[in-house]
Amino acid sequence: MWPYSFVTRAEFEKRKDFVDSTLRHLGCELLPASPQRMTMYGKGFHETWTSERPLYRFRGVYIHIGEVLHEKPFLVLELADTLEEAKSNEMEDADPFPYDLPDDEIVLEVKRSLGLEEYPKKMSPDS
Numbered sequence: 001m002w003p004y005s006f007v008t009r010a011e012f013e014k015r016k017d018f019v020d021s022t023l024r025h026l027g028c029e030l031l032p033a034s035p036q037r038m039t040m041y042g043k044g045f046h047e048t049w050t051s052e053r054p055l056y057r058f059r060g061v062y063i064h065i066g067e068v069l070h071e072k073p074f075l076v077l078e079l080a081d082t083l084e085e086a087k088s089n090e091m092e093d094a095d096p097f098p099y100d101l102p103d104d105e106i107v108l109e110v111k112r113s114l115g116l117e118e119y120p121k122k123m124s125p126d127s
Contacts, residue, residue, distance in 0.1 A: 015099045028056035062086035068096045077113040
């Protein structure tokens with residue numbers, strides 16, 4: 001069951017579509033992928049769905065668009081070193097980012113996840 005009243009699953013998937021187009025624009029190679037069945041758990045809910053998002057390859061890394069469901073949904077690029085890991089969903093998450101960022105900020109987050117831009121430096125308490 002989709003747990004949010006302020007955004008529909010369809011609206012959220014449209015943001016994933018934007019990330020898909022951003023990956024292609026940045027030169028990621030589109031690969032055929034089998035749909036994966038995933039279950040997300042959160043505070044008092046779970047949702048199972050079939051992800052039909054494509055798999056990409058960029059600089060030897062395999063990439064899939066995923067999600068993290070918290071107080072609001074986040075987008076995340078999932079990364080694997082081998083095709084076998086990607087196909088068996090043994091992927092590491094990059095830093096998640098909110099689905100409702102403006103387009104230019106989503107592009108920046110995707111670039112950061114791909115290593116094309118640096119993440120901002122964290123300020124130490126002594127600074």
